[in-house]
Every structure is written in C-alpha cells, then in structure tokens.
Amino acid sequence: MRPIALLFLLFLGVASAATAESSHEAAARELFEVSDAAKMIDTIYDSMQPQFAAMSEQMGIDESLRPVFDRHMVRVMDVLREEFNWEKMEPHMISAYMQVYSEEELLELVEFYKSPIGQKFLSKMPELMEVSMGMTQQLMGGFYGRLEELQAELQADIEASKRGD
DSSP: OHHHHHHHHHHHHHHHHHHHHHHHHHHHHHHHHHTTHHHHHHHHHHHHHHHHHHHHHHTTOOGGGHHHHHHHHHHHHHHHHHHTOHHHHHHHHHHHHHHHSOHHHHHHHHHHHHSHHHHHHHHHHHHHHHHHHHHHHHHHHHHHHHHHHHHHHHHHHHHHHHHTO
C-alpha cells in the first residue's frame, strides 16, 4: 500500500509542478499579448529600413553602386523578417522570460502594461526605437572606420606571418 501512496504523491507533485509551469507560461504569454510584442518586432524592422539607407553613405558606397547595395539590403531585411519573426521567436522568448522572471513578476508587468503609463510607454516605444537607431547609426559611423583599420592591420599581420617576418 505504501508504494501506491508514494506513487500517488509523486504524481500529485509532478502534476502541480506542471500546472505551476503552465500558469507561469500563461503569464509570459499574457505579457507578450498586452505589450503587443509581435507588432513591436515589425515596428523594429520598419525603423531599421531608413538606417540601412544611411549605412550606404556611412560606408562610402559609391553612388553608382547604391542600387546594388539597396537591393542587397532589401534581401537582408527579408531574411531578418523571415528568420526572426514572432512565430519563431515566441517560444524562445517565453522560455527566456520564464527563466528570468517569476510568475508573480510577469503578472506585475502585465498590470503595468495595462495601466495608463504602461500603455503610454508602449505607444512611445516605436519613437524611442527610431531615436535609438539613429544614435546607433551615428556611433557606427566611427566604428566602421576603425574596423577597416583593424582589418587592414590583420591583413598586414597575416601577410607578414606568411613571409616569416
């Protein structure tokens, strides 16, 4: 009789753990619904397109090659949207949020995003992303120049190593 009772208790423990995980997952899903995470991904991609246009200037792409560059960047955006769409990302994001936040914390975030200030935060997020992307592009301008210098140094070091210098 004891083994059956122990097995029953073990089953109850596993079932309650599965229920807790399920409600934890539900809290993460609700957070993504309330914060309109799927739409946010699209907004981010939309804000990236003007940044790609600015990249050609910052990279010094010759005007005659810009149509080729622009076509390439459209393809890059298509691949990004295909590979990093919400449908593919959602299970991973749910897992990540469940690892980082407790169920209670997720529910508190849901309440925040449902509040007027939470809704205002969400409504201004696209604008914030646009401003942030612009600042990032400005910072990247200096990075590209330094990266080119480092690539030239690397190439020179490789050539020197081949010669035995």
